[in-house]
Amino acid sequence: MIKIIQCLAVCLVLCLSVSTGFSQVLPPPSNVTAMDTPNDDGSSITIKWDAAPEDSGISGYQILRRLAGGGLEEVGGILPAGTTTYVDSTIEKGNAYAYIVRAVSATEATVESEETAPVSGSGEWFHTGKIPLLVAMLLFSAAIVWNIYDARSGKEIFVRRIPGLEAVDEAIGRATEMGRSILYSLGLGRVEEVPTIASMTILGQVARRTADYETPLRVPCRDPIVMNVVREVVRTAYLDEGRPDVYNEENVFFLTESQFAYAAGVDGIMVREKPAAVFLQGQFFAESLILAETGNSIGAIQIAGTDSEHQLPFFIAACDYTLIGEELYAASAYLSREPMLLGSLRGQDWGKLFIFGIIVLGVVLELAGVNWITTLLQRVS
């Protein structure tokens, strides 16, 4: 009898130990930390925890948070098993939150980590991750400033021939001889956009010549703010040429902000006024071909320029001359020959030369198995 009881006891102990060994006990997520997300505006908190071993049985994680003095609430959905970081972007600024990470198994068993200390989000004034970009910008700016000073010291700066810009005088002269107007469109860009700014500087140079020749210069604008700036640019050009009497403010006018209504309006002006020269300089979109085609159909000499690579083919096909991409930015220096703009142009060339060198060196190094240039570029971008 005693032996039977002993056998039963041994079996019971064995069964218990075997069942304990085979059942999966989920380990709680360890080293859970919550911290204010760096380099943001204070609208998120980052939660981190250690990766669980592959055989831990964890199939996902659920993030829980507690507002000071409140209950626990779930944040977001179930995260995949390999996750070790979560950014909670649903916080309210100024509130402190404590977090718990809950591990979930395939059988829906759960185990929770310890609660973190309460953390609140705060914004940063300076994005430390952007320091390499700042350094690159400073170097680039230094190259431009250096060249501007060099140009101002009287050193002559060479600028290669840009056919589209050499035709500007020809176009204005033609309009003057024919007694017709010149139409200048800055496209659809807003005042703060780079192609619009570049286009305004070209317009300033065109306006100087039209002031000299007393040729009417018509500028339909798509943006009321652009219109105001353009009026200033044209007025200043006429004043500089000593011809304020020829300046007519009504020739720089607002048309509409709608893209295709603008195209329809400019087309109407073209076919009715039949300008002898059409300048399409700035940012253009789908209306580019409509404008260029109409200008072509009325026999106007057309000089276009844009950095919108999808519209350039249409300008090349329908216009007499086209400024491709950066030629638009070089135009102001080319036309005015001002030392500051010429120096800036050469500074930009230095930047391009630097990129040229980086590409060649990067390719050679990558082929040799050294990838520090791509790593550096990754950091900068």
Place this chain on the structure above:
Amino acid sequence: MELFGIWVAALLTLCIYSFLYQDNPFYRFAEHLFVGISVGYGIVLSIHQGLVPFALKPLWAALTGESLSGLIKLIPIGVGLLFFARLSPQHVWLIRYPIAILIGFGAGIAIPNVLRANIFEQTRGTIEPFAAMHAGTLSGFGVFEAILMVAGVVCTLTYFFFSVEHRGPVKWLSKVGIAFLMIGFGSAFGNTVMGRVALLIQRVDFLLSDWLNLIS
């Protein structure tokens, strides 16, 4: 009402297409209607999506004591009001301040992003395939593609050097660069023309099915 809308849309479509023949009163009518309606619509949109939510509501909230932070909107509103200085010839110079702020803000936002996305990212993208080439994971076509891309970038970049005379090797590199550009423009041209033809088909489909019920 829907039928009326279809008739208006169809007739205006025909008025606009009549421009393909020559300028005529129908096109002029449609053009002026289009421009006028778009301006009116733009003004209403500016009021509802700009003035009311970003200026009037915060100010009202501040005045009623609901949220005093709305008072900070007085600064941009004040700067914006300077645009109206144009109406007074004596104070027209004040308009330069909001314009300078706008251009400065726009350039400040745009330049770092352009440097990052258009220069550094693209440079990295040009070099990176050579790491795969070194690792031996690039296919034969991939190798060709990577070499072609570097050649295209280097030659096209050469074309955009303005302060160097284009003669000798620079001339030939820039000539190859312009060839790359033209091939790219050609493909973009074909692609976009196909898109425009699709738009034409959509419009003709509207005329034939919705308006004339000739096709179902």
